[in-house]
Amino acid sequence: MVLEAEIDEFVRNMEAGKEGPYDGIKWLFPPELEARRADLTEYRDVIDARFGSLVYISELVKKSKTAAECRQAGNQRFTVKRWHSALLNYNEGLCFAEPGSEELGLAYANRSAVYFEQGDYELALHNIDLAKRHNYPERLMAKLLDREAECKRKIENGQSKGIVPALRMGINVEINPKIPFLAKGIGMKQYPGLGRGLIALKDFQPGDVILDEKPELCAVSFNNNFSYHYCFHCGSEFQTSLIPCPKCTNHMYCSESCLETDWKQAHRFECAVAMKLFNISLTSASYGRLIGRLFFYGLTAFGDNVQQMMTWCEQNYDTGSDPLQIDFSTERDPLKIFKALHSTKVKPNPQFEHDFKLITACYYQIYLKSPQVQAIFRKRTHRNFMLRCLHHYALVTWTLQSDTPRPPGVSTITPITSLLNHSCDPNALTVIHSGRIVTVILRPVREGAQIFTSYGPRWWDPKLADYELTSFACQCVVCGNHPPGQKWRAALQRADVPKQMLLEVSQIAKLVERPGIVDAAKMDAMKQFIMRHTRAYPLPALGEIVRLYAVFLEDAIQSENETRERLTVRAELLGD
């Protein structure tokens, strides 16, 4: 009884925005079950019997009135030039707009106005096209056509942002013939304390793009409106003009193709319970959503044959896998990819075991409310398999995901990039942007060295110094209490910075500020400097140039993606 009263209080607090529902369950869950490490089935039953009001919340439905309110909120922000917030409001409006209603057309048209004001004429045109194809009212059409003509005129006059030349940031070294999105000369190795990692089988230089992979699985957090900001299938930013799921109110996609693939692969199982899933994911952010998405990705790969999936999966928990053995040169085979992800060797994590059981039990009960799941999981043995497998995936996705501070709210899993281990002194940079995950070398990497990227903190980036890696105790050279770490830290403290190096650093700093010099030339100067002084690494002066180099590389990757998006619109709408 006490518990029921406390749950009521939590529900009231939750409605007042003071508590997250998962926090509520965490604190109120019978402590004796946690103390005696109760079986997962007990967690499942307790969630169903006692926490229903926190778990089975009602789904939001599409409603033109709500869509219009969101659009009007966007208009208010538009008038004060708060473009980003206005776009988020329009996106929310699109999610609530009923299919076939003019609210869709109106929100797309308003989005086109934002892009027009920002001088992004291709994106404005793309949104005008979306508006015309989604019931934009005839009575307002003349205004939209005027904007369309103006966009075309500006593009013809060369005023488009799309013509800004961008560096090509695809793989620029020899390619692995079996894995066309990976450089030749990269292998996989087991490292004590870290598990699998990527190893250089030959030397690589700064600027070498070694990986250009697409997220295989992606999930977006509902916090801070992130779900109105990123494609739920590939993690692309909202600049790519997201379109809404036609059924639920909170999943958006950057293209029809992402929408269709995601529906087939996972979203058809989530759509009817989308709000419940988000509600329970609030504190575990996007990572938690990957648990179920990996499970349904597997089910889809097995052609919805749960019996076959169960037979294979039950024999292959934790057996270990090497995704570099998959042949990606022909058509992508999701079954092979799923098998490699499923059999990931995981480290038991007693500290989080209670959380894993709790989140698994919540997701399990929610998924069972989905008619698509009910239709397939009719047998008790199959449902028990789903429960076990989701529990295992809590650990697999925990192991494989590598949340980075940017973009916030997006978690991804891929066969190859997910093998990269973290170091606070990374020798490579991974950028997740516009549906691409690009890894580029920052400092010379010698044959035999491990390739490290950073999931957040980098010793040379004070802005990210406080970013905490909560999921594991970091064993890198900056943090680890081992001889290589001690040697590395002693080298960082060295006071004898050569004068010549300081002079070069100030020259590069001046060059970076100079207008009229293309970024490629600035980046080349940084690259040459890093290569010249590689033996002196680490020194703060060198770290500063590596930081600058990383900023430029990240910018270059983003600009290339944005240019590509504009060029795609040109090709589609202007026949360029």
Ligand SMILES: C[S@@+](CC[C@H](N)C(=O)[O-])C[C@H]1O[C@@H](n2cnc3c(N)ncnc32)[C@H](O)[C@@H]1O
């Ligand atoms: C993205 S995966 C990298 C591949 C992983 N090592 C494997 O065997 O699948 C991230 C996981 O690797 C391990 N890891 C990566 N970097 C680490 C580090 N610096 N210190 C300790 N563990 C690390 C942690 O278990 C983390 O959850």
